[in-house]
Amino acid sequence: MSTDVTAAAPPGGAPGAGPPRRTGGGIAWLLRRPGILACLIWIGLVFVASSVARLFSLGNPLEQDLGNALAGPSAAHPLGTDQLGRDVLDRLLFGGWETLLSAWLAVVIAVVLGTALGLLAGYVGGAVDTVTSWVQDILITLPTILVLLAVATVLGNDIWAAMTVLGVLMSATFIRLVRSLTVSVREELYVDAARVSGLSGARILGRHILPNAVGPVFIQGSAALGTAVVVQAGLGFLGLGAPPPYPSWGGMISEAATSISLQPWLLVPSGLMIVLTVLALNLLGDYLRDEMYAARQGRGGATQPSRRQRRAADALAAREVAEPTVDDGSAGAVLRVRDLRVSFPHDDGFVDVVSGVDLHIGAGETVGLVGESGCGKTMTGLSLLGLVPSPGVVSGYIEIDGRRVSTHDGSFAGRRGREVALISQEPMVALDPVFTVGSLMDEVLRGHGYDRAGARTRAAELLELVGIPRIEAVLRSYPHQLSGGMAQRVSIAIALAGEPRLLIADEPTTALDVTVQAEILELLRRLQADLGMALLFITHDLGVVADICTRTVVMYAGEVVEQAPVEDLFDSPRHPYSGALLAATPQVDDDHDPVGIRGVVPPPGRWPEHCRFAGRCSFATDTCRSGPAVLRPAGPDRVHRCVRSEELFDERGDVRPRRQPAPAPVEVSS
Template identity: 45%
Template structure:
C-alpha cells in the first residue's frame, strides 16, 4: 500500500497521529475514564499531578484528565460539523457556478459576498440569544458563514479545471455534468480540499473554545475545553498549573491541524529527489583531458553525461560532444526520448529535480562583470547561484509551450519590462521603450497594444514571438530554442523560422534548436548533431549530414520525413523505423540502434566507444573493425558504427532534404 506523501515527513506523521489519537480518545472516553466526570474529592482540591490524578484536580476535586477527555468530543465534534457544512455548501456552489457560467456565478458570488460582510461573532452571539446555547447548532451556523470563503477559494480552481481538454473530451463523449464533476474536477481539487479542511477545523476548534470561554458552551457541569480554561482562569494566581493541561491540549490540536495542512500542501510538490538548492556537484572530468582550446568557439561541450540522482543513477545522456562558433545555428535532431531536451537544458543548469550533470564539461565564453567577453568557464561545475547570473543575460531559453512560459496573471508589458530593468539596470520608462523595440524586432507591429495585452489575448504565433522577445531582454549570446514551432501551424512555423534566421543575421546570436523535424533543421541550421538514445550518432554541417548521411539512424530519419522533392513520385507508404527508442535502463552495451537497424549484425553487440576527435566540422559516423564501408572523416562525439553508409541508397531514403525547404 502506498503511503500518502503527507505522511512521509515527521511533521505530517506527528500531526496525523495526534489528531487520530484525540478523535479515538474522545469517542471512547466513557470506556476508559479513570474517574466519573463529576466525581468530587473535597480532600484534594486544586492538587497538582500525582499518581492518583495524573493531571491534578480542579477547585472541586474533580479529575482534570477525565474532564479534558470527556470534553474533547464536544470541542472537536462540533468543529468537524462546521467544516462539513462549510464544504457541503461552498464546493457545490463553486462547481455549479463554474459549470453554468456568468449569470449563475454572479448570483452565487453576491450571496458569498453578503456572508463575508457579516461579522461572524456577532451573528453567532445573536443566534445564541435567539435559540439558546446549543453547541452543535451554533457550529452549524458557523459552517454556513464559512461556506462563503470556501466558495471563493474553490470557484477559481473549478473554473480553471472546467477548461481542461480532458474535461471537454469527457463532455463530448456524453458524460453527464455530475459525473464530470465527480470524476475529473473534484479529484483534481482533492489536495486543496484537504488543506483547507484542516485549516478550517483548527479555526472552528478555536471559535468553539472561545464561545465556551465566554459562557456560551455546554451547560454546567458538562465539560468543554473552553469552559475548563475559563474555570482555570479563576485560579491563575493560586493554582496556575490548572490552566496548563487544557491549554496544551487545545494548542497541540490547533498546531497539529495546521501542521497536517502544511504537510498535505508540501507533499503535492515534494519529490523524492535532490533538493534544488543542493551542494555543488562532483563532476567527472571530460575524457579528453588537458587544457581546453576553445579559441573561436562560443560553446564547447565535451563528453557531457546527465544522470538521475548521482553518478550511480541511470544515465539519460552519455558522452555528448559538440562545439558552437559565434553566429552559428546548431540543430539537435532525433526522436522523442533521445536526450535532446536534457542536453539542451543541461547547458544553463535547468535540469529537472533529481537530474544532474555527472560527467564532462560545458565550456562557455561569456562576459565578465563589466560586460566584456571573458575566457571560457565550465558551466557544468558552477553552483546554482553563479548560474543565475548567466541565465537570461548570456544564455536564454525559448520554451516549446509559449502559453506555459507566460504568466497569465501579468500583462506582456510587465513581463518584459521587469527582466529588462533587472538585466540592464534601467528605469521603468526606458525599460518600456526597450520592450517596445524588442517587440518590433520580433515582428509585432502594434507594440503599444501588445504591451497592454495579457497572454490569454494572444494567438499561438504572437505568444511565441513575445517569448522570443522575452528571451532577448538580457541581450544573450546563446539562444536555446526547445521545439519552438511544435505548437504552431505550418504558416506560423515558417514565420517563426524566418524570424529566428533574421535574428541570427542581424544580432550575431548563436542558436541551439531542438527539433525532431529534419525540415526545420535544413531550413534554419548551419550544423546538426543527430542524437539517439542519449548519444550523438552523427554530426557535421547540414549539407553533409542531411545530404550524405553516414549513420543508418540518420538515413532512417530522413526516409521517414514526409517531404518529397518536386518532380519525384510520391511513395505509397513512407518508410518507418520499427520499434521505439529504448529507455535509459535498457540501453545495450553495443550499438543502441542495433535492435531497429536493418543493417545490424552480431558485431553490433560489441561495446562501441565514442571517437576521440573533437569539433563538429568533420562529418561522419565512425566505425570500428575492418569493414568501414567507405566512411572517411568522423565527427567528434559521435558513436562508432559498425556499418556506416557510403551511400544513402543503402537504406530506403528518399531524396535528401534540401536546405531552404521548411517543415
C-alpha cells in the same frame, strides 16, 4: 494559521490529479513519511480518546473534590486538578469531543458550500461568477469573531450554531480555490472533448473538473480544521462554548488564567492540547500539499528513490568533471557542456537517459539537437535549465556565459530566465490560463527588477519585438483567447524578458500549423540575429534544422553520434544514423521516397556496451560490436561516433546513404 494551497494547485492539472497518490501500500507509504504519521497519530489519539471518554462516560469531568483543588500531576490525577478539584485529564477529554466534532461540522459546511459555489462560478462564468464573487468578497470581509458574538447574543451558548455560521464564513476560501482551479481546467482540451461528445455540464463537472479540485480542497480542509479548533477554543475562552459546568478547551484556559498565580501548571494541559492539535492539523495540510506537489513532479509514491538509490544519486551528483579544454573549440562559447549525464532511478541503482554529452554554442549561433523520440534531447535541454524532474540526477560540467552551474548547489536559481530561458512545444503550457497576458508579463518583468510603469512599457516593447499586432488588446487577453501562433509569440516574448544569453527552444513549432511554423522560425531567426543569443533548437525535423541552424548535433540513445556544421552534415553525413535520419526526411526537390529507419530506439538501461546503433544499422559488422564507440574528429568542428565511418563514406564517395540495405534485426542488450 492557514495554508494556502493555491500555489500548489495544478493549473490545468491532469485529470484526476487529486490527493497524493498512495503507492506501495498505505502502511509502507506512511512509514516513509514520519511527519504525516506523527500528525495522524496525534489527531487520531485525541479524537479516539475523547470520543471513548464521552460516549462511554469514562472518568468524572464534573466531580468536585474541593479538598484537592489546584493540585499538580499525581497518580490519581495525571494532569492535576482545577479550582474545584475536578480531574483535568477527564475534562480535557470530555471537552475535546465537542471541540473536534464542532470544528468538523464547520469544515464540512465550508468544503461542501465552497466547492459547490466555486465549481458553479468557475464553470458557468458570467453573471453566476460575478454574483458568487460578491458573496465570496462579503464573506471574507465579515469580521469572524464579531459575527460569532452576534450569533451567540441571538442564540445563546449554542456552539453548534456558532460553528455552522463559521463554516459558511470559511466557505469563501474554498469558493476562491475551487473557482480558480475550475477556470484553469475548463479550457483544457479534454474538457472540450467531453463537451463535444455530448456530456452534460453536471457530468463534466463531476467527472472531469471536480477530481482536479479534490486534492487541493482536502489539503485546505486540513488547515481549515486547525482554524476551526482555534476559533472554537476562542469562543470557549469568551464563555460562549459549552455552558458550565461542562468543559471546553477554551473554557479551561479561561479558568486556568484566573488561577495563574496560584497554580501556573493549570494552563499547560489545555494550552498544550490546543497548540499540538492545531499544529498537527496544519502540518498535516503542509505535508500533504508537498506530497501532492511531489506526485505531480513525478516524485511521489513508487518513484521515491530507495535508500540505495539515494546513495547512488549522491555518488552521481558528486562525480567530478573537469572544465573542457581550450582545444575543443568551445573557449568563449555561451554554453559549454562536457560529459553531461542525466540519470533516473532504475531497479536498485540509476540508469542514464543521457550519457556523456559534450556540447558548445557560441553567441549568435543556432545549434539543432536532433534525433528520434526517446534519444534524450529534451532531458539534455532541461538539464541546461536545472529543470530535470526529480528524482533525476544531472552530473557533468555545465557552463553558461562563463560561469559554471550545477543542479546540486542552487546555482541555477538566479539564472533561469536571465542567462538561460526556454520556449516549449506547447505555448499554453507556459501561459497560466488564470491571468491575462499583461499580468503574466508584469509578474515576469517585475521579477527582473522593473517597476510597475517600466514593466508595462517593456511588455509592450517585447510584444512589438515578437511581431504582435494590437498590443493593448493582447495585454488584456487571457491565453485561451489567443491563437496558437500568437500564444507562442507571447511565450517567446516572456522568455526574452530577462534578455537571456542562451535560449532553449524545445520543438517550438511542432504544435503549430505549417504557415505559423514558418512565421515563428522566421521570428526566431530575426531575434537571434538582432539579439545575438545562443540558441539550442531541439527538433525531430531536419527540414527545420536546415532552415534555421548553423550546426547540428545528432543524438541517438542518450549520446551524441555526430556533430557538424549543417551544410556538411546534410551533404556528407559521417554516421549511418545521421544518414538514415536524412534518408527518412521527405524532400520536395528530390525524386527519392523517404526511407524509414526500421526498429526502435532501445530504452535506457538496455543500451549495448558497443555502438548503440549497431542493432539497427545496415552497415554494422563485428568491429562495431567489439567495444564502445567513441567520438572521433572528422575535420574542423566535426565529430562522429562510427568506427567504420571512413571506410563506409570513402566507399560511397561522400554520397549520403539515402537507401540503406535491409536493416539487421533490432538488437538490445539484456
